[in-house]
Amino acid sequence: MKIAMYWGASCGGCDVSLLSLHEKILDLLKEVEIVFWPCAMDFKYEDVEKMPDGSIDICFYNGAIRTEENEKIAKLLRKKSKKLVAYGSCAIEGCVIGLANLYSREEILKEVYSKDVPGEDLPEFLPYLKTLEQVVSIDASIPGCPPPTPILEDALNALLQGRQFGKNVALCDECPRKDSKPDKIEIDNIYRWHEKKDSGECFLAQGIICMGPATRGGCKAECITANIPCTGCVGPIPKIKEQGISMISAIASIISNKNEDEVIEKIEDYVGTFYKYSAAKLLPEGRLKDES
Amino acid sequence: MKVSSIKVSIDPITRLEGHGKIDIFLDENGNVTNARVQTPELRGFEKFCVGRKAEDMPIITARICGVCPEAHHIASAKALDMAFGAPPPRTAHLIRELLYNAYIFYDHCLHLYYLGGIDVLLGDVEKKDRNVIGLIKKFGLELGAEIIKHRRYAMETIKMVGGREIHPVCAIPGGVSKRIKEEERKEIEEKFSKCISFAERSIALFKEVFDSDRWNELLGLDEIKTYYMGIVDSDNRVNYYDGNIRIVSPSGKEFAKLKPNELIENIDEHIEKWNYVKYPYLKKVGWHGFVDGEKSGVYRVGPLGRINSADGMNTPIANKEFKEFRKNGIVHKTFAYYHARLIEMLNAAERVYYLCQEKDITSDDIRSMPTKTGEGIGIVEAARGVLIHHYDVDEKGLIRKVNLIVATTNNNAAINMSVANTAKKVIKNGEVNDILLNKVESSFRCYDPCMACASHAIGRMPTIINLYRNGELYKRLVRDA
Numbered sequence: 209m210k211i212a213m214y215w216g217a218s219c220g221g222c223d224v225s226l227l228s229l230h231e232k233i234l235d236l237l238k239e240v241e242i243v244f245w246p247c248a249m250d251f252k253y254e255d256v257e258k259m260p261d262g263s264i265d266i267c268f269y270n271g272a273i274r275t276e277e278n279e280k281i282a283k284l285l286r287k288k289s290k291k292l293v294a295y296g297s298c299a300i301e302g303c304v305i306g307l308a309n310l311y312s313r314e315e316i317l318k319e320v321y322s323k324d325v326p327g328e329d330l331p332e333f334l335p336y337l338k339t340l341e342q343v344v345s346i347d348a349s350i351p352g353c354p355p356p357t358p359i360l361e362d363a364l365n366a367l368l369q370g371r372q373f374g375k376n377v378a379l380c381d382e383c384p385r386k387d388s389k390p391d392k393i394e395i396d397n398i399y400r401w402h403e404k405k406d407s408g409e410c411f412l413a414q415g416i417i418c419m420g421p422a423t424r425g426g427c428k429a430e431c432i433t434a435n436i437p438c439t440g441c442v443g444p445i446p447k448i449k450e451q452g453i454s455m456i457s458a459i460a461s462i463i464s465n466k467n468e469d470e471v472i473e474k475i476e477d478y479v480g481t482f483y484k485y486s487a488a489k490l491l492p493e494g495r496l497k498d499e500s
Numbered sequence: 501m502k503v504s505s506i507k508v509s510i511d512p513i514t515r516l517e518g519h520g521k522i523d524i525f526l527d528e529n530g531n532v533t534n535a536r537v538q539t540p541e542l543r544g545f546e547k548f549c550v551g552r553k554a555e556d557m558p559i560i561t562a563r564i565c566g567v568c569p570e571a572h573h574i575a576s577a578k579a580l581d582m583a584f585g586a587p588p589p590r591t592a593h594l595i596r597e598l599l600y601n602a603y604i605f606y607d608h609c610l611h612l613y614y615l616g617g618i619d620v621l622l623g624d625v626e627k628k629d630r631n632v633i634g635l636i637k638k639f640g641l642e643l644g645a646e647i648i649k650h651r652r653y654a655m656e657t658i659k660m661v662g663g664r665e666i667h668p669v670c671a672i673p674g675g676v677s678k679r680i681k682e683e684e685r686k687e688i689e690e691k692f693s694k695c696i697s698f699a700e701r702s703i704a705l706f707k708e709v710f711d712s713d714r715w716n717e718l719l720g721l722d723e724i725k726t727y728y729m730g731i732v733d734s735d736n737r738v739n740y741y742d743g744n745i746r747i748v749s750p751s752g753k754e755f756a757k758l759k760p761n762e763l764i765e766n767i768d769e770h771i772e773k774w775n776y777v778k779y780p781y782l783k784k785v786g787w788h789g790f791v792d793g794e795k796s797g798v799y800r801v802g803p804l805g806r807i808n809s810a811d812g813m814n815t816p817i818a819n820k821e822f823k824e825f826r827k828n829g830i831v832h833k834t835f836a837y838y839h840a841r842l843i844e845m846l847n848a849a850e851r852v853y854y855l856c857q858e859k860d861i862t863s864d865d866i867r868s869m870p871t872k873t874g875e876g877i878g879i880v881e882a883a884r885g886v887l888i889h890h891y892d893v894d895e896k897g898l899i900r901k902v903n904l905i906v907a908t909t910n911n912n913a914a915i916n917m918s919v920a921n922t923a924k925k926v927i928k929n930g931e932v933n934d935i936l937l938n939k940v941e942s943s944f945r946c947y948d949p950c951m952a953c954a955s956h957a958i959g960r961m962p963t964i965i966n967l968y969r970n971g972e973l974y975k976r977l978v979r980d981a
Contacts, residue, residue, distance in 0.1 A: 215519075217543055218566070219563050219564060219565050219566040219567075219569070220517045220518060220565060220566040220567045220950075221563070221565075221566020221567070221569065221666045221667060222566065223566070224566050224567055224610075224666055225566075225665075225666055227610075227614070227651075228655060228665050228666065230648055230649075230651075230652040230655075231645070231648055231649070231652070233648070234641075234644070234645075234648070237633065242633075246512050246514045246515075247514075247515070247516075247517070247615075248514075248515060248614055248615070248631055248632060249514060249515070249630075249631040250514045250515065250627045250628075250630045250631065250938070251514070251627065251628075252510070252511060252512065252514070253511055253512065254511075274543060277519075303563065304548075304560050304563045305543045305544075305545075305548075305563070307548040307549075307552075308543065308544045308547065308548045310548060311544075311547060311548065315547075316544045316547050353563065353667065354566060354666050354667075356664070357665070400553065400555055400897065401555060401672075402554075402555035402580075402584070402672050402673050402674070402870065403555075403869065403870055403897075405869075406677070430659070430663055430664045430669075431663050431664065431669045433663060434662065434663025434664070434668075434669050434670050434677055434678045435670075435677040435678050436559075436663060436669040436670070436672075436677050439556075439559060476553055476896060476897070476898060477551060477552055477553050477556075477898060480551070480552040480553060480556060480560075481553070484556070484560070
């Protein structure tokens with residue numbers, strides 16, 4: 209089986225996450241041949257162009273589409289691959305770098321280039337950051353920033369065996385603080401997590417925003433184990449379309465009626481809080497189409 | 501054969517973090533007139549971080565780079581300690597430093613065995629074999645398993661302390677979110693006692709190459725006599741987590757010793773009028789073009805920058821290696837980055853081991869609470885060199901301004917010079933092939949450049965390499981993205 213791994217606009221963490229299979233990567237290498245992986249191997253674009261169409265069995269594309277080059281290579285790899293898999297949060301939902309979509313390309317460029325915006329002989333910086341699926345069709349996605357090892361192992365095994373993968377429950381389901389979650393949470397204040405001493409109980413019950421109820425399980429609640437509330441990097445539970453709205457409605461349902469307005473006032477930076485990983489998907493599709 | 505102007509492109513540059521492309525230009529005789537490195541990407545962190553909640557910054561900025569997330573995570577938390585007026589208790593510093601040294605160990609291990617080190621260990625082999633699989637084929641599965649195992653030990657330590665293997669979450673303004681339990685401390689101590697042995701074995705393995713003709717050839721590819729910069733402790737020993745910044749001249753004399761908040765005013769960034777790409781240089785020496793020597797403000801950071809600017813290492817075995825490495829003074833050859841990286845990998849392993857023996861490491865006094873909001877500067881040595889996070893936090897605790905100076909950007913001018921020098925040396929009379937082009941790439945990889953970090957923002961990308969003819973700046977071609 210021939211596989212490829214490529215990065216668009218990304219941090220490289222997805223590539224490193226493959227290495228985090230540690231010894232298991234040796235087993236994987238027995239089953240697959242890696243034909244393109246710029247982070248670790250010397251094959252170039254010209255080598256990919258020479259491959260027959262559909263000759264790569266599975267291509268993992270991590271990173272978002274931020275430049276003309278990202279888009280061009282995504283299309284090339286789509287053509288050369290039987291299965292194209294969106295690997296990690298940037299490819300699936302834009303991730304934190306999708307927060308750049310709060311600004312237009314012109315606003316971003318203007319910050320540094322007062323005039324003569326450069327770009328000679330370089331791939332174009334696209335008007336907006338796009339997800340992989342906004343550019344080419346995809347066959348599957350492996351969530352997470354980057355995909356945590358338990359999710360990755362499950363996904364790789366499933367893909368190699370041609371079966372479905374992924375959990376369909378919220379992170380709360382596997383949270384180590386699950387037992388401390390009251391049957392009915394009612395809060396009359398919201399705290400920022402850096403300004404309150406953590407009691408070790410359910411973050412939401414403490415009045416600290418935790419994206420657990422709106423986030424897909426599978427990562428084994430790694431951050432919560434380190435006493436940091438979930439920030440939502442694995443993305444929404446499959447049946448839910450929008451993670452941010454889902455979380456906002458969860459918060460709305462636990463605020464006590466007493467001082468509702470006061471509590472809501474205390475929430476700062478809605479986009480950064482509820483759409484930290486999915487801002488790129490926030491944009492109305494029309495806006496993307498009109499300006500790109 | 502007479503040919504007209506030819507451009508040879510290496511696209512993409514491989515075995516590095518992030519995107520890059522090298523263009524080499526040949527004259528009618530097929531000799532190199534110039535070469536350039538482009539980084540065709542940018543993401544805009546400095547713009548979109550504005551308005552975010554300050555406490556989210558260590559989590560958001562970790563995403564600048566998935567290879568060195570710990571560097572951004574910790575630099576960010578240190579900036580917030582200051583911005584929020586929350587100096588961490590001693591135990592929190594010890595825990596962060598332990599996490600940090602585990603990171604230096606695995607990151608150097610990654611470069612030595614998976615990325616650039618392949619150029620040293622495997623020699624001029626075919627493209628298909630120049631990777632970790634080729635390395636295992638040549639040196640055997642036993643070594644391969646050892647590499648994977650010891651890198652895993654470091655990653656498991658990071659997960660245990662930091663919460664996650666990639667993009668850790670434990671560093672918060674005023675300290676850390678999680679203490680280290682006694683059984684965890686013991687486990688880390690055992691793992692890192694083995695990592696020390698593995699680092700020693702790695703040095704021995706590379707030293708076999710260091711004794712060869714191959715190594716002399718590599719050392720001959722590039723030598724530039726620059727200033728060097730690195731963070732040192734009160735005894736001028738290398739420290740990755742905290743200390744003052746020491747700068748030495750090309751002859752090895754101390755040029756300056758700065759507090760973290762003094763660095764920004766001592767660096768200026770050269771801008772070409774036709775281009776917004778910035779090239780940091782030492783303000784007091786000045787910018788005199790892409791040239792080396794005492795009179796040029798070009799400086800280098802990263803393993804060679806640190807070891808050249810320090811008087812020793814803070815652990816015993818690494819310090820012995822340091823003394824041998826520096827026995828003839830400052831080392832200017834660019835491939836010496838590998839030797840320096842090996843010494844640091846050993847130092848980091850030893851440091852984790854010794855931190856595990858600190859009495860306070862398992863204390864539960866791990867955080868202090870915010871007292872104010874304001875400006876904050878956080879500085880660390882990323883694996884690739886000095887990294888600065890500089891924030892302005894408003895009264896609501898939201899980010900008002902962000903400035904990031906990243907490791908690879910500091911090396912920008914030097915990287916340009918090294919690639920140009922190597923291209924001129926290896927490409928003659930129009931003879932170009934994959935092996936020769938890899939030598940050009942290999943001089944770039946010495947720096948372990950992280951283009952993902954360097955291209956986080958607009959205007960700070962190492963987008964250009966300008967080339968020289970007869971020592972004169974010949975052509976400056978490219979603009980950035």
